[in-house]
Amino acid sequence: MxxxxxxxxxxxGISTEYALELLxxxxxxxxFEEKAEELFALGRVHGTMHLSIGQEASAVGLSSALDxxxxxxNTHRGHGHCLxxxxxxxxxxxxxxxxxxxxxxxxxxxxxHIANVDTNNLxxxxxxxxxxxxxxxxxxxxxLRKTDxxxxxxxGDGGANTGAFHESVNMASIxxxxxxxxxxxxxxxxxMAFQRAFNIEHISDRAVGYGIKGITVDGNDLLQxxxxxxxxxxxxxxxxxxxxxxxxxxxxxxxxxxDKQAYRTRDEVKEWQEKDPIRRFSAFLGMSDAERDDMQxxxxxxxxxxxxxxxxxxxxxxxxIMEGVYA
Amino acid sequence: xxxxxxxxxxxxxxxxxxxxREGLRQIMAQDERVFLIGEDVGVxxxxxxxxxxxxxxxxxERVIDTPISEAGIAGACIGSALTGMRPxxxxxxxxxxxxxxxxxxxxxxxxxxxxxxxxxxxMVLRTPAGSGxxxxxxxxxxxxxxxxHVPGLKVVMPSSPYDAKGLLLSAIQDDNPVIFVExxxxxxxxxxxxxxxxxxxxxxxNVVRKGEHLxxxxxxxxxxxxxxxxxxxxxxxxxxxxxxxxxxxxxxEKPIIESVKKTGKAMVVHEAVKTGGYGGEIVSRIVESxxxxxxxxxxxxxxxxDIPIPYNRTLEVNTVPQVQSxxxxxxxxxxxxx
Numbered sequence: 001m002x003x004x005x006x007x008x009x010x011x012x013g014i015s016t017e018y019a020l021e022l023l024x025x026x027x028x029x030x031x032f033e034e035k036a037e038e039l040f041a042l043g044r045v046h047g048t049m050h051l052s053i054g055q056e057a058s059a060v061g062l063s064s065a066l067d068x069x070x071x072x073x074n075t076h077r078g079h080g081h082c083l084x085x086x087x088x089x090x091x092x093x094x095x096x097x098x099x100x101x102x103x104x105x106x107x108x109x110x111x112x113h114i115a116n117v118d119t120n121n122l123x124x125x126x127x128x129x130x131x132x133x134x135x136x137x138x139x140x141x142x143x144l145r146k147t148d149x150x151x152x153x154x155x156g157d158g159g160a161n162t163g164a165f166h167e168s169v170n171m172a173s174i175x176x177x178x179x180x181x182x183x184x185x186x187x188x189x190x191x192m193a194f195q196r197a198f199n200i201e202h203i204s205d206r207a208v209g210y211g212i213k214g215i216t217v218d219g220n221d222l223l224q225x226x227x228x229x230x231x232x233x234x235x236x237x238x239x240x241x242x243x244x245x246x247x248x249x250x251x252x253x254x255x256x257x258x259d260k261q262a263y264r265t266r267d268e269v270k271e272w273q274e275k276d277p278i279r280r281f282s283a284f285l286g287m288s289d290a291e292r293d294d295m296q297x298x299x300x301x302x303x304x305x306x307x308x309x310x311x312x313x314x315x316x317x318x319x320x321i322m323e324g325v326y327a
Numbered sequence: 328x329x330x331x332x333x334x335x336x337x338x339x340x341x342x343x344x345x346x347x348r349e350g351l352r353q354i355m356a357q358d359e360r361v362f363l364i365g366e367d368v369g370v371x372x373x374x375x376x377x378x379x380x381x382x383x384x385x386x387x388e389r390v391i392d393t394p395i396s397e398a399g400i401a402g403a404c405i406g407s408a409l410t411g412m413r414p415x416x417x418x419x420x421x422x423x424x425x426x427x428x429x430x431x432x433x434x435x436x437x438x439x440x441x442x443x444x445x446x447x448x449x450m451v452l453r454t455p456a457g458s459g460x461x462x463x464x465x466x467x468x469x470x471x472x473x474x475x476h477v478p479g480l481k482v483v484m485p486s487s488p489y490d491a492k493g494l495l496l497s498a499i500q501d502d503n504p505v506i507f508v509e510x511x512x513x514x515x516x517x518x519x520x521x522x523x524x525x526x527x528x529x530x531x532x533n534v535v536r537k538g539e540h541l542x543x544x545x546x547x548x549x550x551x552x553x554x555x556x557x558x559x560x561x562x563x564x565x566x567x568x569x570x571x572x573x574x575x576x577x578x579x580e581k582p583i584i585e586s587v588k589k590t591g592k593a594m595v596v597h598e599a600v601k602t603g604g605y606g607g608e609i610v611s612r613i614v615e616s617x618x619x620x621x622x623x624x625x626x627x628x629x630x631x632x633d634i635p636i637p638y639n640r641t642l643e644v645n646t647v648p649q650v651q652s653x654x655x656x657x658x659x660x661x662x663x664x665x
Contacts (some may be wrong), residue, residue: 052390064416071410073406101539102444103443104443105442105443105447106443106444107443107447108440108441108442108443108444109441109442109443113442115441115442115445117409117445117446118445119441122406122409122410122446123442123446125434125439126433127429127433127434130429130430130434132402132432133398133399133401133402133403133405133406133430133434134402134406134409134430134434135402135404135406135408136399136402136406137402137403137404137405137406137407137410137414138405138406138407138410138515139406139412140364140391140406140407140412140414141406141407141411141412142361142410143388144362144412146390151406153424163398163400164398164402164429164430167394167396167398167399167402168398168399168402170394170396170399171394171396171399171403174394175391177611215608219343237591239610264402323440323444323477324439324440324442324443324444325440325479325576326479326481326503326504327439327441327447327449327501327503
């Protein structure tokens with residue numbers, strides 16, 4: 001490993017082992033989503049999905065600052081955050097994606113609604129901004145119980161323009177709730193470009209309007225995301241209230257399966273692919289291309305195992321279709 | 328046990344609002360997971376005074392005043408319920424619940440199902456509905472049937488102080504999201520309410536008055552009006568049987584079907600607009616059941632006119648069923664004038 005990397009990691013209390021674990025997570029997310037796209041193209045899964053390829057550092061950088069006591073409210077583009085979350089299983093993720101009974105949600109939720117309440121992963125959300133008001137409630141639970149937990153609400157540039165954002169961030173601020181508002185600005189709300197939807201330079205500028213701290217980071221730089229999240233977590237655990245983090249990144253793929261991407265150029269996509277968060281972090285760690293490719297191959301292998309696990313899992317039984325509506 | 332229908336027999340009387348407050352106070356004292364949240368529920372005591380004094384008793388941390396943020400209030404209930412609390416939210420007027428719809432319909436109702444039955448959202452959202460206060464079209468709506476139409480939500484509408492307390496305590500202890508629809512004109516009505524904590528099971532209809540000539544299924548304030556109508560009709564020898572579903576969803580339909588089999592005639596009375604209203608559901612349940620073969624007359628729906636609630640007092644009164652209109656319609660049905 002490069003001396004500068006050793007230094008940077010040590011400064012943050014990150015062991016080499018843990019750094020490699022974080023890189024592995026990013027690679028598994030990439031592999032999961034590439035596989036998801038392939039399965040979809042082959043007609044082996046139905047429905048739709050929202051891929052976060054290109055945004056992996058954002059998900060892994062965020063989760064690296066949190067631990068098993070904390071809560072996650074995720075977005076529709078949430079495969080990455082779900083896989084990065086403490087205690088998550090690629091097998092149960094893939095099984096859910098493939099609509100199997102063994103999946104996290106018994107095949108009832110699918111790509112947009114993956115949750116694992118047992119590990120405080122309170123679910124992805126099909127509604128843009130839909131998790132934001134819920135984060136207020138999670139913050140209230142923590143405050144009423146007087147624990148040192150933190151909730152993180154992930155949303156995108158699209159979610160930042162919903163009314164729910166305003167109500168939620170304001171409530172979290174006035175009550176100093178331990179919630180981190182983590183905005184992944186991936187430049188497009190479906191086809192609506194950031195520049196067309198905002199008249200400000202940084203989404204984090206909005207923090208001022210709520211009397212909270214806001215920060216914009218390079219979302220393709222794992223350590224920058226990690227640092228911002230660590231600071232926000234410390235603030236939340238100390239009872240100093242929420243933080244708005246804007247993680248600037250880019251989705252390489254279309255919004256969902258049907259996107260012809262008329263709103264952007266191939267050159268723009270290419271330009272962002274040069275900022276590949278996985279290559280950046282592996283290069284930072286001083287890895288050779290061969291070493292990196294070898295690691296990526298292992299990650300793909302792990303996802304293949306998840307596919308095998310899922311394919312061998314039973315379909316949900318129609319006899320149980322009514323289950324889960326009411327407790 | 329006291330008279331379930333709140334008739335005075337010398338026992339302790341409370342108003343509907345006091346009964347709700349007593350229920351809230353008792354469960355908050357017993358269960359620290361329960362907290363109140365809504366606009367003006369604390370210092371002000373709630374727009375209709377239901378939570379008056381509770382902030383002094385339990386503190387601002389458990390009786391939480393919010394900004395004007397109805398989506399946020401609903402979300403605060405959902406998120407805290409999902410993580411182990413038992414929130415009781417208040418939407419100041421049922422009309423404002425429109426601002427909470429996304430959270431209630433797409434989140435609260437569906438979370439458990441979407442997550443494979445592995446999560447629970449034990450929350451109650453109290454809200455006053457109904458006209459009669461001169462507050463006009465945006466503060467008088469009865470929107471209960473929107474929520475009946477969303478699997479995953481329970482919908483409760485108490486019609487008496489006794490039911491208000493017992494149903495509220497059940498709703499708070501239920502593991503599902505419950506939309507608890509109160510009526511503004513009922514808040515000051517009085518009835519017997521036992522002091523101890525008691526519960527009335529959800530999804531248990533109540534035969535409020537026995538009768539043999541006509542089954543009247545009524546909700547909320549219409550139960551009270553139907554009872555008054557029944558006294559008038561009784562003087563003419565017409566005995567109506569009044570059934571209050573109390574929980575609209577999931578509905579306890581059996582007592583209704585049994586009653587129609589006995590009377591052979593049925594009428595539904597509610598305040599909400601007729602078209603797409605709950606009455607249509609009740610009528611369908613009757614005609615889909617074995618009671619169909621016992622029907623001796625068309626089944627009637629007596630409901631609000633298909634208009635927004637007008638401001639003018641005379642217009643307002645004439646928009647929704649009143650005692651006299653229940654008397655008139657019931658008489659016609661029983662006398663075969665249809």
